[in-house]
Amino acid sequence: DSGVTQTPKHLITATGQRVTLRCSPRSGDLSVYWYQQSLDQGLQFLIQYYNGEERAKGNILERFSAQQFPDLHSELNLSSLELGDSALYFCASSQTGGRTGELFFGEGSRLTVL
Amino acid sequence: KNQVEQSPQSLIILEGKNCTLQCNYTVSPFSNLRWYKQDTGRGPVSLTIMTFSENTKSNGRYTATLDADTKQSSLHITASQLSDSASYICVVTPLQGGSEKLVFGKGTKLTVNP
Numbered sequence: 001d002s003g004v005t006q007t008p009k010h011l012i013t014a015t016g017q018r019v020t021l022r023c024s025p026r027s028g029d030l031s032v033y034w035y036q037q038s039l040d041q042g043l044q045f046l047i048q049y050y051n052g053e054e055r056a057k058g059n060i061l062e063r064f065s066a067q068q069f070p071d072l073h074s075e076l077n078l079s080s081l082e083l084g085d086s087a088l089y090f091c092a093s094s095q096t097g098g099r100t101g102e103l104f105f106g107e108g109s110r111l112t113v114l
Numbered sequence: 115k116n117q118v119e120q121s122p123q124s125l126i127i128l129e130g131k132n133c134t135l136q137c138n139y140t141v142s143p144f145s146n147l148r149w150y151k152q153d154t155g156r157g158p159v160s161l162t163i164m165t166f167s168e169n170t171k172s173n174g175r176y177t178a179t180l181d182a183d184t185k186q187s188s189l190h191i192t193a194s195q196l197s198d199s200a201s202y203i204c205v206v207t208p209l210q211g212g213s214e215k216l217v218f219g220k221g222t223k224l225t226v227n228p
Contacts, residue, residue, distance in 0.1 A: 031213070043158070090158075098212050100207075103213060103216075107156055
């Protein structure tokens with residue numbers, strides 16, 4: 001158990017809909033990362049938050065947005081969903097967000113768009 | 115462009131045998147190189163982290179090596195067990211930037227058969 005909690009574990013929805021994925025980082029970790037993993041693809045970095053502030057953006061679509069709340073949990077919002085958005089979405093956390101920090105991953109949220 | 119290439123894509127071995135997975139990268143300069151184990155449908159779990167100055171790191175039956183001159187790393191698994199069946203992901207952190215800059219390989223899918 002990494003200590004990172006993601007909900008829901010599975011989600012099935014239709015094209016055009018909007019969903020929210022939730023992540024609670026490990027106790028004491030200030031940095032939260034979101035990744036997308038499509039079938040047989042590597043992990044793609046979406047966005048990072050540090051202590052409530054956006055720190056870095058990766059290949060995140062405009063239809064996607066995220067935020068980190070004062071209690072440090074984070075939410076990833078995916079809207080106007082398309083079939084190609086079906087993927088595993090992982091949240092990871094680290095203490096500081098620096099390049100030497102250990103990343104701890106949650107179990108992921110599997111999104112299926114029909 | 116920073117890239118991490120892993121080989122083979124997939125590998126099937128018998129329980130008790132040893133195996134070696136390869137990782138070639140173009141990231142330069144880099145801060146550290148990590149190996150993760152990802153069970154199907156689960157989040158990645160860290161196996162080893164090596165800085166650019168280290169050339170070997172062990173974690174039980176897992177031994178990672180690093181040759182910064184040739185930009186190659188390998189993960190050796192000794193006396194494989196059924197539970198070693200998973201994808202193994204090589205990740206390189208560039209020297210510039212923080213953990214948001216991690217470059218992920220697509221992984222090697224290892225199947226250990228009885």
